[in-house]
Amino acid sequence: LYGRDIALISSTGYYNVYNPNLNTYKSRSYYQSFRGIYSISEYLKHSVGYSIKYDTLNILDPDEFLLTNPIVFEQEGNFTTSSIYHALTYDKRDNRGMPSSGYLLQFSQSFAGIGGNVNYLSNELLAEQYFTTFGVDSLVLGIKLKGQIIRGWGGKDVNIKDRLSLGGGNGLRGFDFNGVGPKFLYFSINDVEDRTSNYGGLNSFVGNIEYRFPNFLPEEFGFTTFIFYDFGTVFGTEALKRQDFEGFFVIEDSKKIRSSIGAGISWRSPIGIIGISYAHPLTYIESDERKRFFLNIGGFTL
Helix, strand or coil, X not given: CCXXXXXXXXXXXXXXXXXXXXXXXXXXXXXXXXXXXXECCCCEEEEEEEEEEEEEEEECCHXXXXXXXXXXXXXXXXXXXEXXXXXXXXXXXXXXXXXXXXXXXXXXXXXXXXXXXXXXXEEEEEEEEEEEECCEEEEEEEXXXXXXXXXXXXXXXXXXXXXXXXXXXXXXXXXXCCCECCEEEEXXXXXXXXXXXXXXXXXXXXXXXXXXXXXXXXHHHCEEEEEEEEEEEEECCCCCCEEECXXXXXXXXXXXXXXXXXXXXXXXECCEEEEEEEEEEEECCCCCCECCEEEEECCEEC
16 A cells, blocks of 8 residues: 555455254344554564444244243344454464465454444454474475454343354364354253254364375375364353243353364365365264365355
């Protein structure tokens, strides 16, 4: 920007969440964000931004859900999240897309409550380290660690749509999207039906150890194979066990570390990295939603 090392970024988006197998609600979100990035030194950058988001959350079966889960039922409605953001990043990786050496450290915060009706403070710490092994540039060991906490303020709890979870594109392969984290477990007194519904946590930690190596395809094709070990957990919630009407439900909130191993192949395409991987869960609890195959296209995981 104006011949200086400054970038301005604007993003507009919409997404819809509807999966009756995992959640007893559906939601729609629209957002607009603005962010600026500038250099403090050769490797140190700072970014600041503002975002506004409009959410609508609807219970799938209101008459029945009020009996089984009144805590989430109280969160039905329209929400406006007006938040500011900043991040401090120290980046000494040799390549942003697929690094083979160097490291990255990043601390970021989001503060919601600049207007709107959602109040929270989120803190995130990210660390990455890459090594070439045996003196061969194509044999790379990568380690990633990320921790995050989120808390409500001003007398407001963190809404279910802003809570933390792992699985799928959230960094824990071997588990479905939002498949790991605190869940509502509803048990009918008459033992007619038992159900599980995602609720999300206030604290998360996830780690990834990945080893990349060449295959039999020509190097200029841009294909890379890898094996990995993922581990992580999500926990923490304000909600307590309650008894309501004819149903009984609890929140299962486990600090147990979940883990998985797997392998995959990626391609450096013109639209970004495209990869497919297979993951086998090693440690989990019964209510975790597990998934073995993942497709990544330009940063989006399916």
